[in-house]
Amino acid sequence: MPYFSKAFGNPSSFHSTGLEAKKAIQKARKRIAKILNCKPEEVIFAGSGTESLNYAIKGIAFKAMLEEKRGTIITQKTEHHAVIEIMEWLKKIGFNIVMLKVNENGVVEEEELRKALEENKGTVLLVTIMYANNEIGTIQPIKKLASVAHKYGVVFHTDACQGAEYLKLNVEELSVDMMTLNGSKVYAFKGTGLLYKKKGIEIEPLIHGGGQEKGARGGTENVAGIIGIAKALEIAEKEKKKESARLEKLRDYMINKILKKIPQTILNGDKKERLPNNVNISFKGVEGESILLRLDEKGIRASTGSACSSQSLEPSHVLLAIGRTHGLAHGSIRFSLGKGTTKTQIDYTIKNLKKIVFELRQLSSAWNGGKVIDKE
Amino acid sequence: MQIEEQNWFYSPTVKEHFFKPKHAWVKDKSPTGYDAYGFYGSMKCGDKMEMWIKVKKDKIVDLKWKTFGCASAIASTSMLATKIKKKSGMDIKKDLQITPMDIIKRLGGLPSIKIHCSVMGDKALQSAIYDYKVKNKREDLKVEKPEEEKH
Numbered sequence: 001m002p003y004f005s006k007a008f009g010n011p012s013s014f015h016s017t018g019l020e021a022k023k024a025i026q027k028a029r030k031r032i033a034k035i036l037n038c039k040p041e042e043v044i045f046a047g048s049g050t051e052s053l054n055y056a057i058k059g060i061a062f063k064a065m066l067e068e069k070r071g072t073i074i075t076q077k078t079e080h081h082a083v084i085e086i087m088e089w090l091k092k093i094g095f096n097i098v099m100l101k102v103n104e105n106g107v108v109e110e111e112e113l114r115k116a117l118e119e120n121k122g123t124v125l126l127v128t129i130m131y132a133n134n135e136i137g138t139i140q141p142i143k144k145l146a147s148v149a150h151k152y153g154v155v156f157h158t159d160a161c162q163g164a165e166y167l168k169l170n171v172e173e174l175s176v177d178m179m180t181l182n183g184s185k186v187y188a189f190k191g192t193g194l195l196y197k198k199k200g201i202e203i204e205p206l207i208h209g210g211g212q213e214k215g216a217r218g219g220t221e222n223v224a225g226i227i228g229i230a231k232a233l234e235i236a237e238k239e240k241k242k243e244s245a246r247l248e249k250l251r252d253y254m255i256n257k258i259l260k261k262i263p264q265t266i267l268n269g270d271k272k273e274r275l276p277n278n279v280n281i282s283f284k285g286v287e288g289e290s291i292l293l294r295l296d297e298k299g300i301r302a303s304t305g306s307a308c309s310s311q312s313l314e315p316s317h318v319l320l321a322i323g324r325t326h327g328l329a330h331g332s333i334r335f336s337l338g339k340g341t342t343k344t345q346i347d348y349t350i351k352n353l354k355k356i357v358f359e360l361r362q363l364s365s366a367w368n369g370g371k372v373i374d375k376e
Numbered sequence: 377m378q379i380e381e382q383n384w385f386y387s388p389t390v391k392e393h394f395f396k397p398k399h400a401w402v403k404d405k406s407p408t409g410y411d412a413y414g415f416y417g418s419m420k421c422g423d424k425m426e427m428w429i430k431v432k433k434d435k436i437v438d439l440k441w442k443t444f445g446c447a448s449a450i451a452s453t454s455m456l457a458t459k460i461k462k463k464s465g466m467d468i469k470k471d472l473q474i475t476p477m478d479i480i481k482r483l484g485g486l487p488s489i490k491i492h493c494s495v496m497g498d499k500a501l502q503s504a505i506y507d508y509k510v511k512n513k514r515e516d517l518k519v520e521k522p523e524e525e526k527h
Contacts, residue, residue: 306446
C-alpha cells in the first residue's frame with residue numbers, strides 16, 4: 001500500500017511527493033487504456049460505478065439543458081436501479097424517457113431500438129443499455145445495438161459494471177462511445193469506478209471542482225483506488241478466458257441438473273448469452289426468501305427476486321420485465337458462482353435445494369399438488 | 377419490539393418456528409373434516425395463507441394452515457397456531473385475543489419491514505371464523521370478513 005504510506009501526495013501539488021502520485025495515476029490510466037483499447041485521456045476516474053453512470057447520463061442531459069433544450073433518452077426495462085432512478089429524475093425535469101421492452105430472455109432486440117429511434121427521430125440524445133444483467137445474467141448484443149444507434153447518429157453508453165470480469169472490454173470492438181466500469185465488481189476497492197468517454201463526445205461534468213481529470217470530475221483523486229482498479233482489471237483480463245470457460249461449464253451443469261431434478265422450475269435469462277457465473281431459477285409454488293434461509297442454514301448463500309427480501313416489498317423489476325408472474329418472481333433464486341466454486345459444492349447445493357423445495361411446496365398454499373395456483 | 381433496521385437475521389424463536397412450523401398442513405391435498413376454511417393474501421403480494429379450523433362448543437379445538445410465504449409469515453402463523461391450541465382452545469365468541477403485536481413480541485421481534493407478514497395468519501384466522509359464522513348462521517358472532525390486503 002505505498003500510495004497510503006509513501007506516495008501520499010496530492011497529485012495536483014507541484015512538489016515531488018505530489019508528482020509521484022500524479023505519475024502513478026498516469027501510469028494506471030495507460031494500463032487501463034490498453035485493456036479497453038482506447039486512448040489514456042479517454043479514461044475518467046470516478047468514485048463508484050453509480051457516479052460514473054450519473055456522470056455519463058446526466059452529463060449528456062446537462063449539455064442539452066445548457067442549450068435550453070430537452071430531448072429523448074432511450075434505455076431499457078432491466079437496467080440496474082441506478083440507471084432507472086436517474087431516468088425517473090430526468091423525466092421529472094422534462095426529458096422524454098423511453099424504456100425499451102426486452103424479450104422473454106431479457107434481450108433487447110435491435111428492432112425495438114430501431115423503432116424507438118425512428119419514432120423519436122431528431123430528439124434522441126443518448127441510448128444507454130447495460131452490457132449484462134446483474135440478476136438474470138443476460139448479455140446484451142451491445143455491438144449490434146450500438147451500431148443501430150450510430151445509424152441515427154446517437155451516442156451509445158453501456159453500463160458494464162456487471163460482468164467486467166468475464167466479458168470483452170475492447171471499446172472499439174464493442175463500438176460503444178461511453179462505458180461505465182466499477183472497481184468492487186472486479187475485486188478492486190469499493191468506492192472506485194471509471195468512465196470511458198470517446199474523444200469528441202462532449203458532456204457536462206457532474207462534479208465541479210479543482211480541475212482534476214481535465215475538469216471532467218473535480219475532487220482530489222483516490223490515488224490508491226485508481227491504481228487498484230488498474231491492477232484488478234489486469235488480473236481479470238489475464239484470467240478472463242480460462243475462468244469464464246471453467247465457470248460456463250459449471251453453470252450449465254448446475255442449470256441442467258436443477259431443471260432436471262426439480263420439477264416445475266424455470267430458468268430466468270438467456271441460456272447461451274449469459275454471464276458465466278449466473279444461475280437464476282424460479283421454483284413454482286414456493287417463496288424465495290424461505291428457500292434462501294433454508295439454504296443459508298446449510299452454508300449455501302444465494303439471493304432472491306422475492307419482494308420479501310427487498311426493502312421495497314416489490315418483486316424484482318427484471319423478472320417482471322421478462323414476463324414472469326408475481327408468483328414466479330417471488331419464487332426465484334439466484335446463485336452466483338465465483339473463483340472458489342467447485343462441482344462438489346454444486347452437487348451439495350442441488351441435493352439440499354431439492355429437499356428444501358420439496359418440503360416448502362408441501363407447506364405451500366400455492367403448490368396444490370403440482371397444479372400450481374399462480375393467479376395474480 | 378423491532379429488531380434493528382439493519383439486522384436482517386431473525387431471532388432464534390423465529391428460526392425455530394420457521395424450521396419446524398407447528399400445526400402446519402404439509403401434504404399436497406387439503407385437509408378434510410374441518411368445520412370452516414379461511415384464506416388471506418394474494419400471489420401478487422407474495423403471501424397467501426390458508427387456514428382450516430375445527431370448532432366444538434364455540435372453541436377452536438384444532439386447526440391447520442398452509443402458506444406460500446416468507447419466514448416471517450411461516451413463523452408468525454406457527455406461533456399463532458400454538459397460542460390458539462393452548463389450554464382448551466380459543467373462544468370464537470370473544471374478540472380475537474391474540475394480536476399481531478403479541479405474536480411479534482413472542483417471536484422475539486421481527487425486522488420492521490417484515491411486520492406486515494405477521495398479520496397473515498391473524499387475517500386468515502379471522503376469515504376462517506367468518507366462514508364458520510356464515511356456514512352456521514351465527515349472526516351473534518362479531519367477526520367480519522377481513523379487508524383485502526392493499527398493495
